[in-house]
Amino acid sequence: MCESKFKLDARAGLFLLFVLNFAVFSVSSVVALGLLLLWSAIYGIYKKYYTATIKFALVYIASVLANFFILPKCPGVIAISFAVLLIYALKILPIALFGYVFAKTTTLQELTASLRKIHFPESIITGLSITLRYFPALKEDYYQTRDAMKLKNMSFIEKMSGLVITTITRASMNIEDLSLAATVRGIDNPIKKSSMTTVHIKKGDIFVCLVSVLYYFLICKEF
Amino acid sequence: MIELKNISYSYHKEKEIIKDLNINIRAGECILFCGKSGCGKTTIGRIINNLIPQFYENGYMSGDVWIDNQNTKNIEMYELSKWMGTVFQNPKTQFFHTNSNAEIVFGLENSGMEPETIRNRYDEAIKELNIEKLTDRNMFSMSGGEKQIIAFASVYAMNPKIYILDEPTANIDKKAILKIEEIIKKLKKMGHTVIIFEHRLYFLRDVVDRVFYVEKGVVDKEFSTDAFFNLDDKIRMNMGLRSLKIPSLKKFDHGYRNNRLLEIRNLSCQYGNKTIFKNLNLSVNAGDIVGIVGDNGVGKTTLVRCIAGLHTESKGTIQLDHETLNRKKRQNISSMVMQDVNYQLFKDSALEECCLGNNCTQKESDVVLRKLDLNDFKELHPMVLSGGQKQRLVIANAVLSDKKILIFDEPTSGLDYFGMIAVSKQLKKLSEKGHYIFLVSHDVEFINEVCTKIYELKNEPN
Structure with missing residues (x-):
C-alpha cells in the first residue's frame, strides 16, 4: 500500500x-x-x-x-x-x-511513543505491545496446529480439545520465553523509557x- | 571477570541439576560449554545471566556468581542487562516487537537513552553487522536465521561487555551460521567476553579459547581449543558430541530401485502471486530417504507441505504407483514431524501421544519409546519434556503410524550425537519397511548418515 x-x-x-x-x-x-x-x-x-x-x-x-x-x-x-x-x-x-x-x-512504535508522550502508564503500554505482537503469533499457532491435526486421525472432540490445549500451552510457553528475552534486555528498568521514533x-x-x-x-x- | 563459586542448583530438593560448579572466565575470553542434551548447559547459562535465581525463583541454588567483583545476587536484572546480553535458542519467541527496527532498539529504549543516541547506536549496529537488508521488516515474515541475527543486533546495539549465547544456531541454516560465526569473531576482536552453549560445534573452531564439557551437571573436562577440536572421532562420539569438522555432503547415488514409485511431475507451488518453485520433477522409490536441501526460503518446507497435502499445488501432479493423489488423499497417507513439534502434542501422557491416531499395541509403542530413549518418561505430560525429548516423541508417533509417506522437517535441530543416531536408526528401519521418506534438514552430518538420495532445491528466478 x-x-x-x-x-x-x-x-x-x-x-x-x-x-x-x-x-x-x-x-x-x-x-x-x-x-x-x-x-x-x-x-x-x-x-x-x-x-x-x-x-x-x-x-x-x-x-x-x-x-x-x-x-x-x-x-x-x-x-x-x-x-x-x-x-x-x-x-x-x-x-x-x-x-x-x-x-x-x-x-506500534509511533503508537507507544505517542502514548508515552501523553503519560500513559508504562504497564498499559507494555501490555498493549504484547497484545498487538500476540495476534499474529496466535494466527501462526492456529494454522500450524490445524495442519498438524489434518495429518492425524483425530476425532472432532480430540481436534477441539487439541486446539484449545495447544493454544493455551503455546501461549504460556511464548509468554515465558518472551518474558525472559525482555527481562535480559532491561524491561523492568524503572527509568522513564524513551523511544527512537519521535512524534x-x-x-x-x-x-x-x-x-x-x-x-x-x-x-x-x-x- | 566472571567467577562461579560452588554453584549447585536443583528444581526439586532431591535431584541436583548442577553440582558444585567452580569456573573462572577472564575478560575477553570466548568460552564454549558443550555436552549431551539435558546435561545442564542451559541451566548454567541461566545462572550466569542471573535468570536463576531472579526469574526462576522456585529452584534451590547455592553458591555465588561474581561479575567484576560484584555478587549478581545484589544486582537487578535491568542493571545487569547493561553489561550482559543474552541471545536465546528459539528465534521465534524472543522478539518483543513486530518490526525489526523497533526490536533492535528495544533494550536501548528500556534504558531510557536519548532518541538521538538510540538512532546512532542503531545505525552503528546495522552498519557493523551489515544487516541493511533486515531493517524495517515485519518480524513474522523473517526466516529463523534472520530473526536470530536481529536478536544478535538487538543485544549488540546495547553494547554489553558479556554475551551469553544459548544454542544460537539450533534452528538456522548454514548461511546464517556463517554470519553468526562472523559476528562472534568480531565481538571477540572488540574485546567482549562471549560464553556459548552449543550442540553444533564445527563453526566455533576458530573462535573459542577454552571448552568446558558438561556431563550430568558437572564440568567433567576442560579443554584448550586445540585439544578439543583435535579429539579423536571415537572419543568425541562417546561424549555424545556432534561433528567438530565442517561436514560436507557426501556423494549420493540414485537410491533404491523397485517397482513402487512416488512420482512428482512438473510440480509448481505459489504463495499468492509469488512462485516458490516450478516444474519440479522427482521420483522416489519405496524405502528411499530423500534429503531435501537448499538455502533458507528456497521452498523446502513448501515442497514437503505440498507432498503431505497441506499446500495446494498450482500445477503438476503427485502419483503413487501411477495413481494421481489429490490433496485429501495425500493428507490421509502422510505423516509429518514439523520443525516446531510443540504444535503436534495433544495428549496428556507421552504414551498416549505416541499412539494418537495410530493403530498400535502397547508393546509396539513400548519398543519404539525404548529405542528413542523415552521409556522413562512415558507417563509424563509431553509438555514437560525437554525439546529433544518432545522431538523424539513426535518421531515415535510418526514411526508407529502406518502412513506411507513420512516427512521429517529438521528433526535433529536440538539433538546431541546420541539423539541424532537414535533418530537415524528409526528412519533406517522405516526405510526397510518400504515407506517413502522425505527429510528436510540443514544438518549435513545427519543427511550423510541417513539419506539414500538428495534433492537440492534452488532459488526460482521470478
Whole structure:
C-alpha cells in the first residue's frame, strides 16, 4: 500500500477515534451514520485503502437496503431483532473503517511513543505491545496446529480439545520465553523509557482534528 | 571477570541439576560449554545471566556468581542487562516487537537513552553487522536465521561487555551460521567476553579459547581449543558430541530401485502471486530417504507441505504407483514431524501421544519409546519434556503410524550425537519397511548418515 504525504499523528488519530465513538452513539439516523461513514471513507481513500473503503461502503448499502426493503416484509419478532442488529452494524462501520485505516498506517512504535508522550502508564503500554505482537503469533499457532491435526486421525472432540490445549500451552510457553528475552534486555528498568521514533503534533493534525470535530458536531446537531 | 563459586542448583530438593560448579572466565575470553542434551548447559547459562535465581525463583541454588567483583545476587536484572546480553535458542519467541527496527532498539529504549543516541547506536549496529537488508521488516515474515541475527543486533546495539549465547544456531541454516560465526569473531576482536552453549560445534573452531564439557551437571573436562577440536572421532562420539569438522555432503547415488514409485511431475507451488518453485520433477522409490536441501526460503518446507497435502499445488501432479493423489488423499497417507513439534502434542501422557491416531499395541509403542530413549518418561505430560525429548516423541508417533509417506522437517535441530543416531536408526528401519521418506534438514552430518538420495532445491528466478 502506498503511503500518502500527510500522516496523522497517533495522538490525533486516537483523539478522533474517541470523538467519533461519541458521535456515532449520539445519532441513530441512517443518513447521519452514512455521513459519519463518508468521513471515515475519505480518510480511507486519502490513505489509498480503496478496497477496504469500498467493502465498508458496500456493507453499509446492503444493511440500509435490508433495513428498508427486507425487514418490513419479515414477521414482527424477526424484524425487530434484526433491526436492532442492523443499526448496531451501521453504527460500528464508521468506527471500524477509521480504526482499520488508523491501525494500518500507524506503527506500534509511533503508537507507544505517542502514548508515552501523553503519560500513559508504562504497564498499559507494555501490555498493549504484547497484545498487538500476540495476534499474529496466535494466527501462526492456529494454522500450524490445524495442519498438524489434518495429518492425524483425530476425532472432532480430540481436534477441539487439541486446539484449545495447544493454544493455551503455546501461549504460556511464548509468554515465558518472551518474558525472559525482555527481562535480559532491561524491561523492568524503572527509568522513564524513551523511544527512537519521535512524534510531533503538526499543524495539519490540528487542522484535521478541528475540521473533523466540527463535522461530527454538525451531524450530531442536525440529526 | 566472571567467577562461579560452588554453584549447585536443583528444581526439586532431591535431584541436583548442577553440582558444585567452580569456573573462572577472564575478560575477553570466548568460552564454549558443550555436552549431551539435558546435561545442564542451559541451566548454567541461566545462572550466569542471573535468570536463576531472579526469574526462576522456585529452584534451590547455592553458591555465588561474581561479575567484576560484584555478587549478581545484589544486582537487578535491568542493571545487569547493561553489561550482559543474552541471545536465546528459539528465534521465534524472543522478539518483543513486530518490526525489526523497533526490536533492535528495544533494550536501548528500556534504558531510557536519548532518541538521538538510540538512532546512532542503531545505525552503528546495522552498519557493523551489515544487516541493511533486515531493517524495517515485519518480524513474522523473517526466516529463523534472520530473526536470530536481529536478536544478535538487538543485544549488540546495547553494547554489553558479556554475551551469553544459548544454542544460537539450533534452528538456522548454514548461511546464517556463517554470519553468526562472523559476528562472534568480531565481538571477540572488540574485546567482549562471549560464553556459548552449543550442540553444533564445527563453526566455533576458530573462535573459542577454552571448552568446558558438561556431563550430568558437572564440568567433567576442560579443554584448550586445540585439544578439543583435535579429539579423536571415537572419543568425541562417546561424549555424545556432534561433528567438530565442517561436514560436507557426501556423494549420493540414485537410491533404491523397485517397482513402487512416488512420482512428482512438473510440480509448481505459489504463495499468492509469488512462485516458490516450478516444474519440479522427482521420483522416489519405496524405502528411499530423500534429503531435501537448499538455502533458507528456497521452498523446502513448501515442497514437503505440498507432498503431505497441506499446500495446494498450482500445477503438476503427485502419483503413487501411477495413481494421481489429490490433496485429501495425500493428507490421509502422510505423516509429518514439523520443525516446531510443540504444535503436534495433544495428549496428556507421552504414551498416549505416541499412539494418537495410530493403530498400535502397547508393546509396539513400548519398543519404539525404548529405542528413542523415552521409556522413562512415558507417563509424563509431553509438555514437560525437554525439546529433544518432545522431538523424539513426535518421531515415535510418526514411526508407529502406518502412513506411507513420512516427512521429517529438521528433526535433529536440538539433538546431541546420541539423539541424532537414535533418530537415524528409526528412519533406517522405516526405510526397510518400504515407506517413502522425505527429510528436510540443514544438518549435513545427519543427511550423510541417513539419506539414500538428495534433492537440492534452488532459488526460482521470478
